[in-house]
Amino acid sequence: MIKIKHFGCFVASSTIVITVMACGSSESTSPVPTQPSSITEAGSSMMSSWTQEGLRLDNSLAGYSGVLADTSTIQLDDGTWRMYMHTGGQIRSATSINGLTFTMESGGRLPEGYGQPRAIKLSDGRVRIFANTGDGIGSGVSEDGGLTFSAEGGVRVSASSFGVTQLTGPSNIVRTSDGRWRMYFSDLPLPGEGPIPHSIHSASSSDLYSWSPDFGARIGPLATLTGSGEHPAAIANGDGSISLFYFRNDTFQLMVATSVDGLEFTAESDTGLSSNVSMANDPDLVRLPGGAVRMYYNEGTEAGGRIYSALHPGVLPW
Numbered sequence: 001m002i003k004i005k006h007f008g009c010f011v012a013s014s015t016i017v018i019t020v021m022a023c024g025s026s027e028s029t030s031p032v033p034t035q036p037s038s039i040t041e042a043g044s045s046m047m048s049s050w051t052q053e054g055l056r057l058d059n060s061l062a063g064y065s066g067v068l069a070d071t072s073t074i075q076l077d078d079g080t081w082r083m084y085m086h087t088g089g090q091i092r093s094a095t096s097i098n099g100l101t102f103t104m105e106s107g108g109r110l111p112e113g114y115g116q117p118r119a120i121k122l123s124d125g126r127v128r129i130f131a132n133t134g135d136g137i138g139s140g141v142s143e144d145g146g147l148t149f150s151a152e153g154g155v156r157v158s159a160s161s162f163g164v165t166q167l168t169g170p171s172n173i174v175r176t177s178d179g180r181w182r183m184y185f186s187d188l189p190l191p192g193e194g195p196i197p198h199s200i201h202s203a204s205s206s207d208l209y210s211w212s213p214d215f216g217a218r219i220g221p222l223a224t225l226t227g228s229g230e231h232p233a234a235i236a237n238g239d240g241s242i243s244l245f246y247f248r249n250d251t252f253q254l255m256v257a258t259s260v261d262g263l264e265f266t267a268e269s270d271t272g273l274s275s276n277v278s279m280a281n282d283p284d285l286v287r288l289p290g291g292a293v294r295m296y297y298n299e300g301t302e303a304g305g306r307i308y309s310a311l312h313p314g315v316l317p318w
Contacts, residue, residue: 050271050310050318056296057085057307063104064088068305069298070116070169070231071284076145077125083296084109084117084129084146085307091117091131093146109149110140116169116231116282118183119146120208128208130183132169135159137185139209157185157203161213164188171234172285173208174242174262181205182262184218184244186230191302195250197221197228202263218265219246225257225265233283235293243318245271245295247281254280254297256318271318273297273310280308287314 059068064087073083081096090108109117114131121127127146130139137157140149159167170183186200199220203211216222219229229246236242242262248255257268273280273295282298293314299306312318 050273050295050312052273052276053294053309053311055306056309057102059087059304062087062094064092066304067300067302068307069300070282071296071298071307072118072129073284073286073296074119074121074127074146077121078145082119082146084119086115086117087305091115091129105147109147110151114138114140114151118170118172118284120173122208130156130170130173132167132185132188134166136161136167137170137183152209156209156211157183157213159187162187162201166190168231171232171244174234174236176204176242176262177240179206181208182214182234182242183211184232184234186220186232186246189230189249195228198230198249199223200229200232200244200246214263216263218244218259218263219257219268223265225268227255227268229255231282233285233295235285235287237316239316241316243316245283245285245318247279247283252279254283258316258318269318273308277306277308291315 059065062068068087070086071083075081081099082093084093090112091110091114092108094102094104096102117129117131119127119129127142128139130137136155136159138155140151142149159165164187166188167185168188170185173181173183176182182202182204184200184202186198200218202214202218205211219225228248232244232246234244241258241260243258245256252274254271254273255268256271257265259265277299279299280297284296286294291314293312294309296307296309
């Protein structure tokens with residue numbers, strides 16, 4: 001079963017209460033929390049592996065048919081949670097007081113034509129959401145905690161800069177060792193194209209608005225790690241390294257690779273999260289209080305989707 005990247009057109013008419021057994025943390029402009037850099041530092045009693053937590057969301061719970069994928073979850077200033085996802089033909093959202101029981105919010109956060117969202121809290125209290133558009137990665141900004149967004153003109157990252165026609169939405173945005181920001185993304189898988197190789201690229205920014213392409217590929221045929229990689233998620237580790245999680249479309253594995261500089265990735269491994277589902281795709285990483293990491297990931301096609309989660313102690317190795 002191949003993950004299809006296109007969007008439905010079902011429109012919400014009411015608020016729906018759903019139960020989602022998950023919680024998450026936000027990407028923010030504050031420094032990455034200090035954490036042990038290895039399992040040895042964390043203590044021999046802590047297992048460094050993913051624990052699958054089960055189904056978080058499906059079409060019935062969300063109230064929309066067709067595509068359900070691409071979550072991005074942040075914690076708001078008042079301690080509540082907001083999860084963004086693509087369903088019903090638009091980027092929509094759900095909120096939670098405790099990170100467990102979510103209530104779908106009516107309407108869409110951005111107009112049709114935006115997909116695969118990634119939200120980040122800004123230091124001034126606003127929320128910026130990045131999403132793929134027809135010719136790259138665009139953005140919108142919210143003044144009310146991430147409910148109402150105004151689209152920001154143009155694109156933040158152009159697909160043509162990487163010699164492709166479309167890009168996925170970006171990864172979780174990470175802080176680099178020089179104080180800048182980096183996002184990762186791949187060329188966009190298209191319906192019916194089959195399991196062709198995809199490449200992951202990156203771009204850097206000093207202000208989270210203007211982005212400059214990084215030279216070369218991070219994962220893919222022209223990179224050190226030559227296997228296919230698509231729609232990545234990223235996380236900064238306590239030792240300053242960056243880990244990328246990405247889907248491999250010929251083996252249906254969710255892979256992880258870690259880089260000292262966030263640019264060259266030389267070794268990878270299978271997370272094992274596809275073992276109980278047909279695929280584990282579209283990862284979204286949130287760091288919880290205390291340092292543990294929750295990943296949301298998707299299984300599905302254009303006919304429907306299911307969002308699962310898994311928990312990790314949050315220390316290397318992944």
